[in-house]
Amino acid sequence: MTVKGKKPGAGFANLVPSADELAAITEQAVLVNAPISSVHVLPGFNPRGRYSGDELNSEKLQELVKSIREHGVLQPLWVRLHGGEYAVIAGERRYRAAMIADLTHLPVLNFGAVSDERAEELALIENAHRTNPSIVDQTLSGFKLLALRTKMSQEELVRHLNGVRKGQLKDTHGVGEWLQATYGTGISVWAQQRSKILNFTPEELSAVQARQLDVKAVYELLNVKDQDKRRELLAEAVRHGWKAEDVRKAVQALTPKKAHPLLSSVEGLRGDLPRLKQLTGKEAAQAQKLIAELRALLGQDKKR
Structure with missing residues (x-):
């Protein structure tokens, strides 16, 4: 997806239209003063509701509610026709506050019966025009759009991206070109880094969204298998404003160092050494040979 007039490879700014480009996009829609009863939100569609549910709670909405009571809804919601009513494409916070x-009634820009994929694209464009989308919004919306484009599940997409990256699969869906044109990043970034975000917990997503923690710091938490420990580390990382290196050290401290595999053998051998002087003949010669081999081995390790 690229906005008309934008060059591929310019990064996520491809989604941010100029005033003229935004006008060209909104010309496709019809401004309607719609009864609020005819407007609804499709479950799981809106990026804010999908990735940052706390942004939609009543407490967070109070300032917007106050503004709407005083001035009305200043920016029309973007909607599409769905089941004979208006489904929100962008503007769920304004809808809930209203x-x-x-x-x-609500002012809405009706884009007609557009597809799910086009609706996702429009939501990204509208959100990018008003705000600076976070890496979480970009990533989860990107995977949603890729799923619509390729008809693959998220798990299948990650496997596909890694297969293409390793040269094991052909990019039959043109995913690499699409990612580069839309986000300015390629398959390797999405396969090796962005896909990790799919494994973040809701609390971790919220921490990144609220800019309490860098996404790279949360990457380090993925190495913690114990979910309780992971939550504890997240809370501590947010409290102290840890960077990725700080989280990595904390995660490493949770993992006890493994004893060297030869340690117990060395301890046992130390107790047996006094008995070497009891050996005679062939056994003494064999012991000498083994000692020489061991010294040679240790000498080689030292050189390394």
Whole structure:
């Protein structure tokens, strides 16, 4: 997906249209003063609701509710036709705040019966125009769009991306070109880094969204298998503002160092050494040979 007039490879800015480009996009829609009862939100569609649920709770919405009561809804919601009603493409916070403010009608830009994939694209464009989307929004929306484009599940997509990256599979869906044109990053980045975000917990996603923790710091938490320990480390990392290196050290401290595999053998041999002087004849010669081989081996290790 690229906005008309934008060159591929310019990064996520490809999704941020100029004023003229935004006008060209919104010309496709019809401005309607819609009854709020005819507007609804499709479960799991809106990026804010999908990735940062706390942004939609009543406490977070209070300032917006106050503004809407005083001035009304200043920016129309973007909607599409779905089941004879209007489904929100972008503007769920405004919709929910308007509900709390007891509005009866909403200004909406109706884009018609567009596909799920086009609706996701429009949501990204609208959000990018108003805000600076976080890496979480970019990534999870990107995988959602890729799933619509390729008809693969997220798990299948990650395997596909890694297969293409390793040269084991052909990029039959043109994913590499699409990622580069849309986000300015290629398959390797999405296969090896962005895919890790799919394994973040809701608390970890919120921490990144709130800029309490860098995404690279959360990558380090993925190495913790114990979920309780992982939550504890997350809380501590947020509290102290840890960087990735700090989290890595904390994770390493959770893993006890493994004893050297020869340690117990060395301890046992130390107790047996006094008995060497009891050996005679062939046994003494064999012991001498083994000692010489051991010294030679240790000498080689030392050179390394």
